[in-house]
Amino acid sequence: MKNVECNRLTKKYGSIYAVNDLTFSIPENSITGLIGRNGAGKTTLLKMLAGFLLPSGGTVRILGQNPFNNLQVAANLIFIDDELALPENMNLGEILDTAATFYENWQPDIAYGLLDYFSLDLRSYYQQLSKGMKSTFNVILGIAARCPITIFDEPTVGMDAAVRKDFYRALLKDYLQQPRTIILSSHLLGEIEDLLDSILLIDAGKKCLHLSMDELRSYAVGLSGNSKLLHELVKEEDIIFRQQLGKDKIYLVVRNRKIDFSAARFKGLEIGPVPANDLCVYLTAKHKGGIDDVFKHS
Amino acid sequence: MTGIFAGGLIIIIVLISAGHFVISRIKPSLSQTRIFVGIYLLLLIFAVAAFYCLDKTGSALVLENRGTGENEFQRFLETGRVEYLKGLRKLGRWSFTYRGQDLVLRSADKEHFWTTVVVERKEAGDETIEVICYTTGLQLPETDNPPLVKLKDGQLLLTNPPPVEINFYVAGYDFTMTQFTAGIDANNVSHELAQSILGNQIVLVRLPGHLQLIVDETVSVVEQK
Amino acid sequence: MMSLSTVNLLTNARRQFNYKLKANAGLFVSLLAVQMLAALLSANGTVSIGWGTGNSVAYLRLISGDVIIIFSLLWAFTAGLTVAANAQRYDFVFVTNRLSSNLSSMAVLFILSAGGGVSATLCGILLRAFLIITKDGFIFTNISPYVLLIGICSAVLYSLLFSAVGYFLGILAQRNKAYAILLPALFLGLLFVEARSVGGTRHILSVIHFFIRESSLLIFALKILLTVALLYGAAILIASKMEVRQ
DSSP states (O other): OEEEEEEEEEEEETTEEEEEEEEEEEESSOEEEEEOOTTSSHHHHHHHHTTSSOOSEEEEEETTBOOTTOHHHHHTEEEEOSSOOOOTTSBHHHHHHHHHHHOTTOOHHHHHHHHHHTTOOTTSBGGGSOHHHHHHHHHHHHHHHOOSEEEEESTTTTOOHHHHHHHHHHHHHHHHHSOOEEEEEESOOGGGGGGOSEEEEEETTEEEEEEEHHHHHTTEEEEEEEHHHHHHHSOGGGEEEEEEOSSSEEEEEEESSSOOHHHHHHTTOEEEEOOHHHHHHHHTOSSTTTTHHHHTTO | OHHHHHHHHHHHHHHHHHHHHHHTTOOOOHHHHHHHHHHHHHHHHHHHHHHHHSOOHHHHHHHHHTTTTHHHHHHHHHHOOGGGGGGSEEEEEEEEEOOOSEEEEEESSSSOEEEEEEEEEOOTTOOEEEEEEEEOSOOOTTTOOOOEEEEETTEEEEEOOOOOEEEEEEEOOOHHHHTTSTTOOGGGSHHHHHHHHHOOEEEEEEEOTTOEEEEOTTEEEEEOO | OOOOOOOOHHHHHHHHHHHHHHHTTHHHHHHHHHHHHHHHHHTTOSEEEEEEETTEEEEEEEEOSHHHHHHHHHHHHHHHHHHHHHHHHHGGGSSOOHHHHHHHHHHHHHHHHHHHHHHHHHHHHHHHHHHHHHOSSEEOOOOOHHHHHHHHHHHHHHHHHHHHHHHHHHHHHHHOHHHHHHHHHHHHHHHHHHHHSSSSOOHHHHHHHHHHTOOOHHHHHHHHHHHHHHHHHHHHHHHTTOOOOO
16 A cells, blocks of 8 residues: 555745656655755645645555544654744653654654653743754654654754764654654655665755665766766766866766676776765756766866 | 714724733633632622622711701791791800990901801890801711801901812712612702702891991991891 | 544544633633733722712712623634634644634634623622722622622523634635735724714614614523524634645
8 A cells, every 4th residue: 555645746935946847756664855945845845744734736545544634644643853843831851752642653652752852841932942852852743753754854963973974864764663654754865774665866856766775876877987988888868977187087876787797897988886875866866967067178 | 062972982993902002911810810800700799899888877878958048048038037046046146245335247368258147236235246157068078067157446347267178989880770770869969969069158247226337348238237 | 454434523623622721711810810800900990980969079980890891892703813823723633624613713702701790790790799898988889699690590591602703704814815904994993884864774783773672581582692693603614625734
């Protein structure tokens, strides 16, 4: 069963497409990374999944139902972003107790345990927390709620590296105890790469890629060597990224298909894997040469 | 009328915006809220209990005594007959022996003497001047406040009593109550009530019949025959 | 497969009610402040009538809870606005849909209105009791428990009306911010036109008279409840297609 399904999903603000013709589905019990640059439409997409926004076109189905204004979907979905609108007069303990009344699978031990681990005081107030501590509290809510659909939109804003690492570990641990459908958005793949089953890469509201992590890792290869030789070997449309290394030396990232690796090695070209994070950056870049293109003609 | 109404509404709107601004900045925590609300509730319950237990007999007496002698006073005004005044409450009474042939009636200071003076003649042989001050007002410590009367060098000197300010509080209904309990509205009787607190006063001067009376312009006199 | 939760609308609305009553509890404190301020303003009498003879003067000062009740009604209006604004923010952190959010807001406003109406009337009694104890020269009009009960009921009903109007406007303003300016402007404009025209039809006045000239508490209650139902119904309709957290 597909827990999340989008079909030709579009969201338009005026004449600008925040989300443009997205079709994808996410199976149950998986962790999916939603990757894209700032302004790629990640938040808009996630808010449509959570039923906060109405699509301008296409359909969303969460657990087989339209999530907008849908109580059954809401009961099984939690949406965590970097700043939750929580009441200013309730302390963290009171908020956790409230959350417990709403979510059937709520895990108080995990909630209090994590709160204690991250040194958050039950008696402190959300609005008085620092940015990073707010994010920490948000993700604790998201983990402890154990909703079948759990959405984190840029959850680690403001957290320091150690806390981020702990969060990913906590998320993974809890996921293993109680598998569910988790969507995690980020503009960087690097840190969450090991956590994910699959990634959905979007750019300017459109889908770039939706692959499992294994597929992603073998999606492209990096080749470096003599520019002339290289261009003979690969087709122009397969080139994802190009970087001039020396006078005749060039580095290319190309789609991994129909490349004669033995011939390449024979010709003295270097072949290597492309880090997933770099690949995402290259795929969503406007120019195949990256920032170098800007300086090319000057 | 509608203009005032519109003006009032604008004030209300300003009040709402100002109030909303303040209210949205009051952010007490839940536990503080519980304490505040708890204390306030206790206070209200206590106040209601006190309100229904308080001794209110004093105010009932005030209401009963209201308007005593008012009818007699009105009859006196209509007929000019002094005997109607006899039943009124006496605020003060003075009596002087005087053998002179004429008497000047005047205010002791330059100020006008506020209370109307009624002059009554007695038979010729009597050598006493009697001054009586009557009132229809309520009998209260504040209203026990007669003018000052002196006889000196052939002059009857009248001094206004020291000024008194009396405050009465009338607990009426709220508009939410009057709307559904027509007819028992305390707010409507207040004007009459205000009048009856101080009531009317008169100073009766009883003079020997033969006495020549010279009235100064500072005193208003009604002569009785 | 993780088991899915199913939730009943009313169950969820009840959970939300508990949550929102806490989240909006600060309103009770502002109510308290508003009533204390109004009581202070009323302590010297709302109307005073003076009668003088000679150089003495007697003042009759009318004590009533009118100012306290009017202030509390204005509070009820802003409470409606506040609950509407907070619903948009606080509700969607946890499980909700539009109907559940509106139902729980209504329940919260019912409790707030009841608290506002009861405490406003009792605060008037507090004022009277305070004056009886502290001031001499008190002419007392008894408020029988029956009249007190009538006062409480009608104050609660008025509060319900004011809070529902506030809530409706609050929801409307979320739909489009322009309404927040447009509606009060329209209201004031109409009021001025009505104030200047003599003998013309006076819609706003007749709306006000519809409520304040009703002398039967039962019919008054029906009028209020019907109006409140219309306002909440309209709010639910307006809200059902609204997006969240733009």
